[in-house]
Amino acid sequence: MMRSMLFISLGVLLALAVGAGPASSRGAPPAGPAQERGDSAGGSTLLKPPETGEQVYRQVCQACHMADGKGGTGAASIPALAGNPRLASAAYPIMLVVRGRGAMPGLTDILGPAQIASVATFVRTHFGNSYTAPVTVDQVKPFLTAKR
Amino acid sequence: MRSGAGKSTRRELLTAVGMMGGTFALYQAMTTMGHAAETQFTGPPNLNGARPGASVIVLGAGLAGMLAAFELRKAGYRVQILEYQARAGGRNWSLYGGDTYTELGGATQKVGFVPGNYLNPGPWRIPHHHRTLLHYCKQFGVKLEPFIQFNHNAFVHHADAFGGKPVHFREAAADFEGSVAELLGKAIDQKALDQELKAEDREMLLEALRGWGMLDENMKYASNLRSAEHRGYDRPPGGGVNGAPIPSNIFDFHDVLASQVWKNMAFFMNHEMQTTMFQPVGGMGMIGKAFAKQVEPLIVHNAKVTKIFQDRSGVKVTYTNTSTGLVSEAGADFCVCTIPLGVLNQIDKNLSPKLQAAIQAVPYSNSVKIGLEMRRRFWEEDDSIYGGHSFTSQDISLISYPNNHLFEDGPAVLLGAFASGLGGYRLAGMTPEERIETALAQGSVFHPASYRKEFMTGASVAWNRVPWTLGCCARWNEDTRQEHYQTLVAIDDRVVLAGEHASYVGCWMEGALLSSIDAITRLHKRALEA
Numbered sequence: 001m002m003r004s005m006l007f008i009s010l011g012v013l014l015a016l017a018v019g020a021g022p023a024s025s026r027g028a029p030p031a032g033p034a035q036e037r038g039d040s041a042g043g044s045t046l047l048k049p050p051e052t053g054e055q056v057y058r059q060v061c062q063a064c065h066m067a068d069g070k071g072g073t074g075a076a077s078i079p080a081l082a083g084n085p086r087l088a089s090a091a092y093p094i095m096l097v098v099r100g101r102g103a104m105p106g107l108t109d110i111l112g113p114a115q116i117a118s119v120a121t122f123v124r125t126h127f128g129n130s131y132t133a134p135v136t137v138d139q140v141k142p143f144l145t146a147k148r
Numbered sequence: 149m150r151s152g153a154g155k156s157t158r159r160e161l162l163t164a165v166g167m168m169g170g171t172f173a174l175y176q177a178m179t180t181m182g183h184a185a186e187t188q189f190t191g192p193p194n195l196n197g198a199r200p201g202a203s204v205i206v207l208g209a210g211l212a213g214m215l216a217a218f219e220l221r222k223a224g225y226r227v228q229i230l231e232y233q234a235r236a237g238g239r240n241w242s243l244y245g246g247d248t249y250t251e252l253g254g255a256t257q258k259v260g261f262v263p264g265n266y267l268n269p270g271p272w273r274i275p276h277h278h279r280t281l282l283h284y285c286k287q288f289g290v291k292l293e294p295f296i297q298f299n300h301n302a303f304v305h306h307a308d309a310f311g312g313k314p315v316h317f318r319e320a321a322a323d324f325e326g327s328v329a330e331l332l333g334k335a336i337d338q339k340a341l342d343q344e345l346k347a348e349d350r351e352m353l354l355e356a357l358r359g360w361g362m363l364d365e366n367m368k369y370a371s372n373l374r375s376a377e378h379r380g381y382d383r384p385p386g387g388g389v390n391g392a393p394i395p396s397n398i399f400d401f402h403d404v405l406a407s408q409v410w411k412n413m414a415f416f417m418n419h420e421m422q423t424t425m426f427q428p429v430g431g432m433g434m435i436g437k438a439f440a441k442q443v444e445p446l447i448v449h450n451a452k453v454t455k456i457f458q459d460r461s462g463v464k465v466t467y468t469n470t471s472t473g474l475v476s477e478a479g480a481d482f483c484v485c486t487i488p489l490g491v492l493n494q495i496d497k498n499l500s501p502k503l504q505a506a507i508q509a510v511p512y513s514n515s516v517k518i519g520l521e522m523r524r525r526f527w528e529e530d531d532s533i534y535g536g537h538s539f540t541s542q543d544i545s546l547i548s549y550p551n552n553h554l555f556e557d558g559p560a561v562l563l564g565a566f567a568s569g570l571g572g573y574r575l576a577g578m579t580p581e582e583r584i585e586t587a588l589a590q591g592s593v594f595h596p597a598s599y600r601k602e603f604m605t606g607a608s609v610a611w612n613r614v615p616w617t618l619g620c621c622a623r624w625n626e627d628t629r630q631e632h633y634q635t636l637v638a639i640d641d642r643v644v645l646a647g648e649h650a651s652y653v654g655c656w657m658e659g660a661l662l663s664s665i666d667a668i669t670r671l672h673k674r675a676l677e678a
Contacts, residue, residue, distance in 0.1 A: 038621050039271065039655055041537075042539065045569065047541075047574075103493070110573075
């Protein structure tokens, strides 16, 4: 179901992920396993991808983790990134962004290695966290091949 | 249209296709002994003969949970439902004027729509082959009306095509088909398909291309009355002195390709998106309300489940009343758990390690819907757009026009965004006010003179921030299906999962119901064998 749509949308996202500049949907179907989607809008978007760590945070992460990095709690919780000691390890945010956990999807379909490194650096140096060593693309790469 | 020896008209072709469809339908009906092959639904489960005193606790009062409760009670079980929200219905939901909605992070919206207007934050259209849902809508008295899925007169906008100006779907789609037909005709003429096609079939295909692509007698797709029949006129046919139509000019094929209108065309081909589609009169939430009417006395609201524990004697569920903080425990012989996986993943439970792993393995999609209430139906009055969708390459993805109360005066609610992917995350990360502003700015591309001018009030739901799902729908892929799906749907001693996440009709109400029927049918069998 929705397989054709899926390739369309992910084609766009893949183009983003490989850093092709502004998204183009001329990309081949994604290399990973085909993801299913239910009802969807039925077209293609052409969005300027976020680049800096702050842009990635504001345009992607903030949807769940909130503008102040404090997450939220309802029937279950979205973890806070603010003052989170687990961020001491750079591998922690990299692993979560690449593979996801629970409801959180891995985000490699919309973020490339450079963007993942930038946003990991951003969350480790904001919201009361002060792990100042920048995260590099080389630190991200080993995670990209492993499955959740 | 022309007609004559050796040339079929479009209508003749369609008639032939219709006849073929009819034969196929008959064949299907014969081979499936009366059951429509478009669905796995074979009627309600018809369970009966529960052991005296046997009990089931259902977690979640969405459609899957309420259907389970309805059918299991009918089979003779004592049934109780625990629901986190004060409202039953789950993702089947409409927001009306006067409603208040608080998302994760604390932003609260007071919906200001006039009476009768609504936003469907979740499901909003029902395919004609979702027979389970249609069955229960009829049984529970939910009145349905057509959902106008396909509108040739709505717009397609792509930032990289037509100088960023929207064009009618009809024009772009006609030009795509016409140009493809002409090119394929050329390939046949240049003998490029002589290997692939017999002479007789080449002739038939040429005839098809001429008819389907609105090509002229020279197999050209050109600006003339022939193509105008598909893409529209500069001066449409009229009466009297100036009755003669003037054709419209076809677009540059580069722009047609750049607009990616083929994606919109392909979208409508999708089985789930094919007409006829339906919506409930009065908002999608009417379905949840109708289900709730059947089982409301069984529901404990404001119950946040914190622990699910099963042993030889039964299932114990611990829950906290979200208003009073009071902690209670409920027990039953069996449990149907419809809690979304992202939430269930965080609940303390002693399910099998394999099932725990399956619950943990499935992430949730994102989606943002925004309702914009406009003072008048300018899309109808000024643009002759009655329902359907205008597609855009911006974050909002589309705007969709109301399918009901056509031609009426007074305020109406447009769907101002149905965003997913990066666009969905971007809108979700905004405050409700910023979302409305973005939806107005982006949607104005279609109706620049009226969009802001006629705007009254808006409401938005970002599914990432919905407190009781933490996302829109379970997002399976080929690998996770292979590794975890059968575990996820298998009965784990006394507990069975149900919901759209436990189906192959993911993110549709139909999937939730089919999953529920399958789960309780197996659970009932298990209970009788125990």
